[in-house]
Each structure stands twice: as C-alpha cells, then as structure tokens.
Amino acid sequence: MSSVSIEGMPTRLRTIYDEVSRFRPEPSTLPALQQAWSEHVSRLRQEIEGVHVEADGEIVYLGGLSPGCRTCKDGTWDCIFTTMRCNLNCEFCYSPHAIPREYAGSVFGATPAQIAGNYARTHVTGVSFSGGEPFTDTPKLLEWAAWFKSRYPGKYYWVYTNGLLAGEEALRQLGDLGVDEMRFNAAATGYDHPTVMKNIAAAARFIPNVTVEIPAIPEHATKLLACLADRSAASVRFLNLHELIYEPGTNSASMPGARQPIVTADGHRSEINSHSRALTLAVMARVRQEHLPLSVNDCSMQSKLRQLRGRQRSLAPLVQAPYERLVADQVYECYCAYQGEEVHFFHPDSLDEMRQRYPDHQFVRLARTTPLALNNRGRWIAFEKL
Numbered sequence: 342m343s344s345v346s347i348e349g350m351p352t353r354l355r356t357i358y359d360e361v362s363r364f365r366p367e368p369s370t371l372p373a374l375q376q377a378w379s380e381h382v383s384r385l386r387q388e389i390e391g392v393h394v395e396a397d398g399e400i401v402y403l404g405g406l407s408p409g410c411r412t413c414k415d416g417t418w419d420c421i422f423t424t425m426r427c428n429l430n431c432e433f434c435y436s437p438h439a440i441p442r443e444y445a446g447s448v449f450g451a452t453p454a455q456i457a458g459n460y461a462r463t464h465v466t467g468v469s470f471s472g473g474e475p476f477t478d479t480p481k482l483l484e485w486a487a488w489f490k491s492r493y494p495g496k497y498y499w500v501y502t503n504g505l506l507a508g509e510e511a512l513r514q515l516g517d518l519g520v521d522e523m524r525f526n527a528a529a530t531g532y533d534h535p536t537v538m539k540n541i542a543a544a545a546r547f548i549p550n551v552t553v554e555i556p557a558i559p560e561h562a563t564k565l566l567a568c569l570a571d572r573s574a575a576s577v578r579f580l581n582l583h584e585l586i587y588e589p590g591t592n593s594a595s596m597p598g599a600r601q602p603i604v605t606a607d608g609h610r611s612e613i614n615s616h617s618r619a620l621t622l623a624v625m626a627r628v629r630q631e632h633l634p635l636s637v638n639d640c641s642m643q644s645k646l647r648q649l650r651g652r653q654r655s656l657a658p659l660v661q662a663p664y665e666r667l668v669a670d671q672v673y674e675c676y677c678a679y680q681g682e683e684v685h686f687f688h689p690d691s692l693d694e695m696r697q698r699y700p701d702h703q704f705v706r707l708a709r710t711t712p713l714a715l716n717n718r719g720r721w722i723a724f725e726k727l
Contacts (some may be wrong), residue, residue, distance in 0.1 A: 351682045354724075357707060361724040366608030371646075374603060378643050381618045385639075389625045399647040403625045404636030407552055407579045409499045409522050412467030414644060416651010419465045421447045421456065421489075423482050425473040429503055431529050432596045433556050435588040436473065445481075448656065448714035453488045459715070460493065462658045467497040469524075476506035483514055490519050497521050501554070503529040504537035512540065516547030523548050524581070528555035532568045538575060545576035554581035557617040557624075559598070565620070566627055573633045580628075581638045582621045584645075585614035603642065606671070607710040607720060613642050653711040660712045660719075664688045671711045672722070678702040692727075 347358060382398045393402050400406075400414050412418040425442045427434075445451065449459040468489055475482040482500070490498060499522035500515060512523070523544040530537050532555075545551045553572055555565075572580065587593050587600060588611050600612040621639050628635050653671050664686045665673040678685045678695050680702045687695050689706075696704070708723035 351679050351684050353684050354677065354679055357721045358724050360721040364720065364722050367604045367610065369606050370602060370604045371606065374642065378641065385622060389629060392625065396647065399643045401639040402637060403628060406638060407522060407550060408497045409467050409469065410581065410638050412497060413648050416648055416655055417464050418467040418469065419447050419449055420469045420471050421485065422472055423470050423475045423485055424478045426477045427472055427474040428477055428505060429529050431592060433558065433585065433593050435586055435591040435593045437590050439590060450715065453485060457492060459659055463655045465655065469499045469501060471501040474503055474506060475500060476502055476511065479511050486515060486518050486520060499524055504540050505530060507540045509543040512544050513547045520548055522550040522552060524552040524554045526555055527553050528558065528561065532564050533571065541575050541577065550579065551577050552579040552581060553577050556585045557582040557620045558585055559614060559616040559620050562620050562623065566623065569627055569633055569635065570631065573635045577635065579636045579638065581640050582624060583640045584617045584642050587612040649713065652713055656712060659715060672708050673711055674706065674708045677705050677707055
C-alpha cells in the first residue's frame with residue numbers, strides 16, 4: 342500500500358484504508374500447486390489410455406462427464422441448500438460450522454423467488470439441491486425442486502445425498518418432477534451400506550443419471566477399489582473423486598492425513614491431502630483394466646479453482662459496481678477522488694476526465710477481491726495514492 346495521509350480522510354474511505362492496512366496475505370502457493378498438478382496430468386496421460394484433459398489441465402476425466410459437472414466446471418452452476426441439518430457427522434465434511442442449521446438458500450438469495458430473480462441476470466445452466474442432508478426435510482426438497490423445475494425446465498437439476506434417507510417414493514417423485522441426476526456420497530456410510538445401495542438402485546430406475554461423489558481418501562483406497570465393480574452393477578454411471586480438502590471452520594479441518602498448505606491469491610488458506618491424486622489415478626487404472634462402464638471425474642483443486650472463477654464471473658452482473666473493472670486474479674479495481682467528506686468513485690478509464698473535473702481533489706486506486714456470494718462484498722486489498 343503506497344503512502345497515504347489519513348489526515349482529513351473521509352470516513353467512508355478511512356474504513357477501506359483500515360481494512361487494507363490489516364490485510365497481510367501469505368504468498369500464494371498456487372504456482373507450486375500448478376507445477377505438481379502438471380506433473381500429475383502428465384503421468385495420467387502416460388498411464389491411463391483415453392483420459393480426457395481439457396482447459397489446460399483443469400478438467401480431467403475418464404469416459405464421460407456428467408452434464409452437471411460440466412456446468413460446475415464452467416461456473417454456471419448454482420447449489421441451493423434446502424437445509425443445513427444432517428443425519429450424519431462425517432469427519433471429511435466441509436460444511437461450515439458457522440452456518441445455522443436452519444439456513445436455506447444459495448449464493449443468489451435466500452428464497453426461491455429471490456434466487457430466481459437473480460438467475461435472470463446471470464447465466465446459470467445447472468442447479469443442485471444439497472445440505473446438510475436434503476432428505477432430512479423431504480417435503481421442502483420436493484417443493485423447491487418442483488418450484489424451480491416448473492419455472493426453469495431447461496436447466497439441468499441434481500440432488501446430493503448420503504443416501505440413508507433417500508427412500509424409493511421420494512426418488513420416484515423427484516424423477517416425476519424431471520430431476521436429471523442423483524449424487525450419493527457413499528463414503529459417508531462406509532461405501533457399501535445396504536440401505537444406500539438399495540436407494541442407489543431405486544434412483545437408477547427413476548432418474549436418468551446416478552453418480553457416486555466422494556472425497557478421495559487415501560486411507561480408504563482398498564475399500565473404494567473393491568467397490569468399483571459393484572458401482573457399475575448398480576447402474577452408477579459417474580464417479581466423482583474430490584481431492585481431499587481440509588477446510589478451516591469445518592469437520593475436515595481436524596481430520597488426520599497428509600497435508601499440503603494451499604494459499605490462494607486472495608489470501609484464503611486451506612490444505613489438501615497430497616496423496617489424493619494417486620488414489621484417483623489408481624481408480625482410473627482399475628476402471629480401465631477391468632473395462633468397467635464407469636466414468637471417473639478427477640475433481641481436483643485446480644478444477645475447484647476454475648469453478649470458483651466461473652462463479653465470480655456469474656455473479657459479476659449482481660455485485661460489480663458500474664465504476665469497477667475486472668483485472669487479473671479475480672480483482673475489481675476502481676479509482677476515487679476525495680476532498681473533505683466528498684467522495685467520488687469512478688471507472689479507471691475516466692481518470693483523465695476526473696482529474697480535470699476535480700483538480701483540487703486527492704486521488705487513490707482501490708481494489709477488492711471478487712465476491713463469491715451476494716452477501717459478501719469481497720475484501721479490500723489495495724489503497725494506493727495516485
């Protein structure tokens with residue numbers, strides 16, 4: 342932050358200045374992460390015949406890719422939480438503890454009407470319903486799914502569940518509503534829980550696409566590999582393997598395992614399990630070796646970062662001020678002229694014009710990170726005197 346006199350600074354700008362003064366991010370680890378990921382992708386290409394690598398390696402999969410995953414990776418997906426209550430308490434869960442259990446909504450709003458109103462200004466093509474566990478309140482899940490499906494029939498819809506409460510009748514009703522996909526987190530119940538397997542089979546009868554979506558937990562490798570053939574036999578079409586993340590403020594933060602620190606460009610810190618990628622490679626190799634009709638999506642940290650950038654672009658019409666422009670590393674930039682308590686924010690392209698209009702004012706450049714939700718304005722990270 343360049344030297345700026347705070348003497349006589351307007352209150353509105355002093356708040357921004359103070360926030361920037363407190364911002365002390367660690368150096369980003371993303372360049373090192375990218376190097377390790379490039380090496381992983383090179384190994385996949387050498388060892389897994391037919392693996393698909395797209396978008397400079399940010400999208401990697403074997404077989405096909407669920408239409409829902411495509412919308413997610415493109416950043417045109419919205420995840421609606423119908424409840425944050427859950428019937429389980431998984432050690433790998435990264436649902437934030439700070440969110441109230443009664444919360445419902447998405448980054449686009451808290452009610453179906455508010456969410457839908459914001460869809461009209463964005464480019465959302467896929468909608469999921471999640472939690473918590475959405476089947477802890479099945480009537481609400483059905484109500485919200487019906488509301489959105491009736492108004493936006495052309496979008497792709499799916500539901501996340503651990504599978505214990507997803508009974509046959511509810512699955513039939515979701516299929517009748519036109520839900521396109523069910524995603525079961527089989528890791529939450531030991532990979533082969535009889536009730537979950539029964540509900541997976543029921544989902545396959547009513548819903549076009551059935552997916553098992555789980556974190557790639559290295560310690561569970563033996564069990565996961567042993568279940569692959571059973572997944573195919575149960576009409577599971579897609580297997581999504583998440584790189585195991587240890588996210589602050591969630592159950593996963595205290596989960597044991599090998600850890601690699603991740604610091605993003607905006608200073609957010611988390612960790613990933615450095616052995617998750619090897620497990621995903623082993624799964625792809627087993628699927629290829631046994632000729633299983635199962636598509637495997639490598640949902641890596643790179644893929645998640647791509648998804649977040651897409652979400653930020655999708656939210657831009659709702660959160661970007663007219664006087665801001667998007668610059669590198671997902672940052673909004675603007676300029677400001679001020680004198681006394683008088684403050685004028687303006688677009689960087691108007692700098693020369695504003696200097697002529699306000700020759701006695703002081704000028705500063707401001708920058709903030711692009712928000713990931715409507716209720717989060719981002720973080721002020723630059724306050725520079727011009």
